[in-house]
Amino acid sequence: MLVLDQSLSSLAGVAIVVGLALLLLPLATPKSAWMRVLLLGLTTVLGWRYMIWRITETVPPAVDGLTFDVIAGWTFVAIEALALVSSTSAYLFLTRRKDRHEEASRNIAWWGGDPPRVDLYIATYNEELEVLERTLAGAQASDYPNLRVFVLDDGRREWLTDVCRRYGAEHRTRPTNEHAKAGNINYTLTQRMKDADAPDFVAVLDADFVPHRNFVRRVVALFHDPKVGLVQTPQHFFNPDPIQHNLYIASAYPDEQRFFFEHLEPARDAWGIAVCCGTSSMVRVSALREIGGLPTQSVTEDFLLTIRLDSHGYRTVYLNEALTEGLAPEGLHEYVVQRGRWCLGMMEIVRNVYNPFGANGLRFMQRLSLVDSLLFWTTTFPFRLIALIGPLLYWYFGIIVVNASLTDITSYYLPYYAAVLITLNWISHGMIWPVLNDVSQLIAAWPITRAATMGLLTKGPHKFRVTAKGGDRTKTIVQWPMMRPFALLFGLTLLGILLPLVFPDHFGHVAKAGDGIRIILFWTIYNLVVLAITMLVCVERPRVNRPQRENVELATISVGSQRLPSWVLELGVDHARIRGLSGLTVGALGTIALADVGDVAIRISNETNDGYRLSLRPSPEQRDGILRKLHTADARPGTGRGDLPEMIRGWMRGLASR
Structure with a gap:
């Protein structure tokens, strides 16, 4: 008892x-x-x-x-x-917690006259065409009027010149790959500063990140404050990371970085210690020139850039809006290597550049930020x-x-x-x-x-x-x-x-x-x-038919003389899954009318329990239209919270498929 x-x-x-x-x-x-x-x-x-x-x-x-x-x-x-x-x-x-949505809306045209000149730098090394054309199609769809797009190619691939030209971008290379991504950006920016239309701001995207139409316009709005040196936006992913995918929980469990981007970054912003995360950011060129360009003393030049700007009186702020979306590491090895590199870069900063306990002129909150990361x-x-x-x-x-x-x-x-x-x-x-x-x-x-x-x-x-x-x-x-x-x-x-x-x-x-x-x-x-x-x-697990987005959309299927309304449940650049039809013949040819894309040629691939899978045969222009439809809409890909019943359903579907 x-x-x-x-x-x-x-x-x-x-x-x-x-x-x-x-x-x-x-x-x-x-x-x-x-x-x-x-x-x-x-x-x-x-x-x-x-x-x-x-x-x-x-x-x-x-x-x-x-x-x-x-x-x-x-x-x-x-x-x-x-x-x-x-x-x-x-x-x-x-x-x-700091929310800058209203601030961005209020200052959407703070410049008054001609909009500031913005360069969009897409840093690439060895990414394949399928990855790059998504990003270029998204950049081409930008609604900002004074934008130049540059592909900074450290792989020095000649075939990329024609691809860039097709999307209205410029292909830039350099003689060496010194200092990796930071050196790549510094090299092109140095050349651009000699031009008559040198940029006021530079936006940076990794090769696999697609900008939404309003990315540049929304981010530029926060530079109304002359002390803002850099604006960071969240990284969203249109594909599940290896943990989500291999455990069948992509629709029920958020990706591993979601808590940081949705909650820690807005909290850090409220304390004046938001950090640059590389891609999906924009920097003030005059501030960058003042600090001597992107720092190269760490493999995580983005975090170091935040501290360097802060030490010169420029703030990094965070706009928590889904303005870009990218490709999460699909392989487990790549996933682990990426996080190991982030850790290594942070240790390099603490050991070699900014010791949080040293005499280096850092603000108290920046020291606390470094200690927290360490x-x-x-x-x-x-x-x-x-x-x-x-x-x-x-x-x-x-x-x-x-x-x-x-x-x-x-x-x-x-x-x-x-x-x-x-x-x-x-x-x-x-x-x-x-x-x-x-x-x-x-x-x-x-x-x-x-x-x-x-x-x-x-x-x-x-x-x-x-x-x-x-x-x-x-x-x-x-x-x-x-x-x-x-x-x-x-x-x-x-x-x-x-x-x-x-x-x-x-x-x-x-x-x-x-x-x-x-x-x-x-x-x-x-x-x-x-x-x-x-x-x-x-x-x-295998990954097929990527990229794709699961979103319900009404479309019209035409096969022979039949014109049939149906629901598109899943869409990719070369496939679709539809629901609500029956009686079609596998192998039949026709078209599907997609909003903002047009009539795309299709072949009925196979029947499902509630409809059909289609093989799409888009023209090059329609392919770009599908890419823009998939990745440049004002939408937030992925899930933002855990859902136990959906996890259980995912596990059951996984067991059934084995």
Whole structure:
């Protein structure tokens, strides 16, 4: 009875957190400043209440010297505490939020007379034609009147000259590839500054990012303030990233970067520390000239550009509107390499350029921004790795890194965990999901940890690889090199549970854990679930018929003398899926009337359970029209929140297709 009373009393903290949430959340929206401060403040207090308990009550004392238990326990709690410091800075930033939509609308023509001259630079290296023509078709459709488009080709491909000419763009190359993307942009900008129509502003797009029609017009509006040096817009993706795609959850779970672009960047903007993320941004040329061009001391020149501009009195601001959309890394290897490069670039900045604790004239908030980024990369991912090691130390060596009872964990950890989930999901409209968030961190944890170590301990310069986009993705590929460590950890974890059951005499330490065995057992099972899903992510499913957009649109199908209305559910440059028709012959030829494109020649490919799949045969002009229709509309691709029922439906569809 006493044990039951203790268990119930230990749940009081969780009950209070949930009760407060039910009482307070209906009173305000996520834009409410006072509610954000209240909830994030409560979360911070609960987090440090938990951490103080962890440090004072759960780590083995060093009374007998530096034993393995002491070393393991203090190493684990130290990394956990640093990760909480990182989380605390994020909570601080999230207490505020800046929305510049109305500001952009008010200043849509602030210049009065002739609009400022804008250059749009599309940086490319080895992207294929299919990728580049999307971006060029989007740039051609821009509604800004004083725009010149340049393709900056570090691959020096002669065939691209004719392609650029067809889309009204200019093809530029340079003799060398020095300083990669930053050097590429600096080279062309230096040449352009000698021209009579030198630009006032330069917009930058990666080769796979398509501008919406109003991208330039909306972004230029925020330069009405002469102290704005750079405007960043969010990156949206018209294709699922590898985690979304391989787990069949693209329509039910947001891409891994969505929380940053939808919530952290607007929060950073409110504190005056929004950051440039490279593509989908625009910079004031006079400010760029003042700082000597794009900085080249880091492979993440975009973040460094923000700090350099700030040190010269120019602000980076954030316009949270879907004004571009691009291609997320489709392969898991490319996905991991990209994040490793981001981490490496951040470490280069901290080590070689702007030490946040050095005498470099940075504002306090910029120093805090650097510390926040440093802690994120150096603690979040190592902590994810050691969280897998903790139970193994117990099962195989009897080392307990968290020496606590179940009631203690319930009393101290669960209130904090509940507050994190409730608060962040309230702010983000449901983007934070246990297990899936851990999987997205774990999949790149080791490469990022390695990059952080290399970046901090070695001066460089460091080599990096450009993120590959496009290519043949029509086959199932098992990423064995990436899966192998997760499979090994899964096997060791599972074996760790089984061995004490099979050989109890050889694992007597298991019985000595007392009530704490339930914590270790839950932790172990949780790790098995995370590792199992991570291994599933390493099985890359085929990607066919890309790009495409699932949007319902009414169209007319003409086959012979028949003219039949139908719903277009899925559209790509060479295919479509329609619903609401029957009686057509597979292989029949006809046309489909698409708004803003015209009558496109079709062939009935095959019948589906609710309609047909069509093979499209557009003319070159119609193909460009479809590309613009797919990617330049004022729309937000992808999903912005988690949806459990839709996830379950996605998993069921995936099982049925196997």
